[in-house]
Amino acid sequence: NAGVTQTPKFRVLKTGQSMTLLCAQDMNHEYMYWYRQDPGMGLRLIHYSVGEGTTAKGEVPDGYNVSRLKKQNFLLGLESAAPSQTSVYFCASSRTVFSNQPQHFGDGTRLSIL
Amino acid sequence: KNQVEQSPQSLIILEGKNCTLQCNYTVSPFSNLRWYKQDTGRGPVSLTIMTFSENTKSNGRYTATLDADTKQSSLHITASQLSDSASYICVVSFSNFGNEKLTFGTGTRLTIIP
Numbered sequence: 001n002a003g004v005t006q007t008p009k010f011r012v013l014k015t016g017q018s019m020t021l022l023c024a025q026d027m028n029h030e031y032m033y034w035y036r037q038d039p040g041m042g043l044r045l046i047h048y049s050v051g052e053g054t055t056a057k058g059e060v061p062d063g064y065n066v067s068r069l070k071k072q073n074f075l076l077g078l079e080s081a082a083p084s085q086t087s088v089y090f091c092a093s094s095r096t097v098f099s100n101q102p103q104h105f106g107d108g109t110r111l112s113i114l
Numbered sequence: 115k116n117q118v119e120q121s122p123q124s125l126i127i128l129e130g131k132n133c134t135l136q137c138n139y140t141v142s143p144f145s146n147l148r149w150y151k152q153d154t155g156r157g158p159v160s161l162t163i164m165t166f167s168e169n170t171k172s173n174g175r176y177t178a179t180l181d182a183d184t185k186q187s188s189l190h191i192t193a194s195q196l197s198d199s200a201s202y203i204c205v206v207s208f209s210n211f212g213n214e215k216l217t218f219g220t221g222t223r224l225t226i227i228p
Contacts, residue, residue: 004157042118042203042218043158090157100146100165103216105157 002026006091006106013081013113021076021109023091031094032074033058033103034066036087043090049074081113116141118206118219126225131194135222137187137204145207145214149178149189152201152221161189161202191224199226 007022025032030051035043045058049068063085065077074093078085088110092103121136139147146165150158162171162178164187171178175192191198201221207214 040220042220044218045216092157100163102148102160102163103158105159107155107157 004091004093004104004106006089006109008109009107010110011112013078013111015081015083015113017081018077018079019081019111020078021089021091021111023074023076023106024072025074025091025093025104026072027093027095027104028071029093029095029104030071031096032068033092033094034064034074034076035090035092036060037090037108038087046076046089083113085111086113087111116206116208116215116217118204118217120202120204120219120222122222123220124223124225126227127194129194129196129226129228133191133194133224135189135191135202135204135224137189137206137219139185139187139204139206139217141185141206141208141217143209144182144185145209147178147180147187148205148207148216149176149187150203150205152203154200158203194226196226196228199224 004025033048034046037043044060047066049055052071055066067075088108090108092105094101094103118139127133148163149161152158164180177190180187203221204219
């Protein structure tokens with residue numbers, strides 16, 4: 001079982017460049033999430049989606065955009081990358097948002113902005 | 115402000131020994147508490163999810179406890195193995211106008227030495 005797959009695994013960008021991080025899940029989950037993980041901090045929610053065609057802002061949405069055109073895919077875009085966006089980005093999915101439903105995480109995309 | 119604090123930040127123990135990791139939270143209103151294991155370079159993997167009414171929950175050699183009155187949880191690892199070396203993240207869920215939000219701790223880095 002693939003679970004949650006993120007591409008690419010590593011990327012180096014220059015300030016001002018744009019890119020899209022891809023997330024795909026094969027568990028038919030309704031909910032999908034994008035987090036960033038920085039040293040000394042807990043995971044922080046960037047954006048999330050409660051179903052195909054829907055997106056919502058999380059805790060730290062500035063500088064990012066997302067799209068959920070298909071149920072199995074959730075894309076995270078950086079329009080103009082900044083050094084402050086250097087981080088490890090994790091995608092997750094869950095069957096519902098309610099109690100007792102674990103989030104399943106991908107293995108992350110390590111992004112460096114120079 | 116909703117917060118999750120974990121202790122210790124890091125821990126080194128000999129293979130075969132037991133250990134206990136702590137999690138204190140100020141999240142309100144509480145919905146559930148989760149423990150995740152995150153191997154180096156990988157995404158978090160769910161170990162347990164406990165709701166308000168659950169005091170103890172086990173998953174193999176991992177046993178989580180919850181005291182909702184004192185807002186404390188612990189994760190006990192029995193007969194540690196080298197594969198237990200990882201970061202352990204405590205996550206507390208709270209309800210916000212019908213939506214469930216997660217607050218992540220910064221994790222405890224556990225190293226098992228032979």
